[in-house]
Amino acid sequence: MTAKTQKPTATLYRMVMDHHVCPYGLKALHLLKSQGFEVDDRWLTTRDATDAFKAEHGVRTTPQTFIGGQRIGGYDDLRRHFGKHVPDPDAKSYTPVIALFSMTALMALAVSHIAFGNPFTLHALEWFIAISMIMLAMLKLQNVETFSSMFLNYDLLAKRWVPYAYIYPFAEGAAGVLMLAGVLTWLSVPVALFIGTIGAASVFKAVYIDRRDLKCACVGGSGSVPLGFISLTENLMMVAMALWMGARWTGIGLLAG
Known part of the structure; x- marks a missing residue:
C-alpha cells in the first residue's frame, strides 16, 4: 500500500477571548487549511498572554x-507567502461603483419584472437611474x-458656497x-438637472482640463474611486434622466391640456 502523503504543518497564534475572537486569525486559519496545512492552532486567551507573545517575538500584531x-x-504576510493578492488600502479602485451599479441594475430589472412581467422595459432604465441616485445618496449620507x-x-x-x-446628498436622494415614485416631477427634474450639470462640469474641469488626480466623493468621503470617466458618466446619467422625465412630463401636460 502507498503511504499517505503527510500534510505540511503550521503553527498559528491568534486571539481567542471571551469577548473577542480576532477575525484575521479566523481568516489565517481558513487560508492555511485551504492550502492543505495541518494547523497547530494556539489561542491567546488573555490580553497579558497576547502582550507577552508580542514581546517575545518582537511583533506588534496578531x-x-x-x-x-x-x-x-x-x-497579509501569509497571503503573500502563498502568492495571493493583498489589496492596497490606499489604492484607487472602481470596485465600489461597479458593485453599486450592478446591484441597482438588477433591482430595476427585478421591479420591472414584478410590475410588467418583463425585466427589459423603458421603466427599468428609468428605475435604474433613480435607484442608483438613491443608493449613491445613501452612501454619502452615512x-x-x-x-x-x-x-x-x-x-x-x-468651492464658492460651502x-x-x-x-448635495439630500438633494440627490430626494x-x-x-x-422613482413618478411624483412632483416639476421639483425632481430641476433638482436633478441642476446638480447633475454642476457635477459634470466640475468633474470635466478637474480631470480633463486641470488634469488633477483626485478621488471621487460619489460613494462617500471614505471611497477610493478615482475621479474620472465614471464620475462624469454618473452626472450625465442624472442630466439625461432629468431631461427625459421633463420632456415626458411636459408632453403629458400638453396632452392633458
Missing part, C-alpha cells in the same frame, strides 16, 4: 503564523462631513425618490 519554524507573519470634505476638492459650486456640499 495573528502570527510559523511554518517550518520560520515566522511568516500576519494574515457621513456627510467626510463626503463634504472630499467633495470640496473639485465641485465648482461647493453649504452646497452638505445639501430627486431619486421622487423620480
Whole structure:
C-alpha cells in the first residue's frame, strides 16, 4: 500500500477571548487549511498572554503564523507567502461603483419584472437611474462631513458656497425618490438637472482640463474611486434622466391640456 502523503504543518497564534475572537486569525486559519496545512492552532486567551507573545517575538500584531519554524507573519504576510493578492488600502479602485451599479441594475430589472412581467422595459432604465441616485445618496449620507470634505476638492459650486456640499446628498436622494415614485416631477427634474450639470462640469474641469488626480466623493468621503470617466458618466446619467422625465412630463401636460 502507498503511504499517505503527510500534510505540511503550521503553527498559528491568534486571539481567542471571551469577548473577542480576532477575525484575521479566523481568516489565517481558513487560508492555511485551504492550502492543505495541518494547523497547530494556539489561542491567546488573555490580553497579558497576547502582550507577552508580542514581546517575545518582537511583533506588534496578531495573528502570527510559523511554518517550518520560520515566522511568516500576519494574515497579509501569509497571503503573500502563498502568492495571493493583498489589496492596497490606499489604492484607487472602481470596485465600489461597479458593485453599486450592478446591484441597482438588477433591482430595476427585478421591479420591472414584478410590475410588467418583463425585466427589459423603458421603466427599468428609468428605475435604474433613480435607484442608483438613491443608493449613491445613501452612501454619502452615512457621513456627510467626510463626503463634504472630499467633495470640496473639485465641485465648482461647493468651492464658492460651502453649504452646497452638505445639501448635495439630500438633494440627490430626494430627486431619486421622487423620480422613482413618478411624483412632483416639476421639483425632481430641476433638482436633478441642476446638480447633475454642476457635477459634470466640475468633474470635466478637474480631470480633463486641470488634469488633477483626485478621488471621487460619489460613494462617500471614505471611497477610493478615482475621479474620472465614471464620475462624469454618473452626472450625465442624472442630466439625461432629468431631461427625459421633463420632456415626458411636459408632453403629458400638453396632452392633458
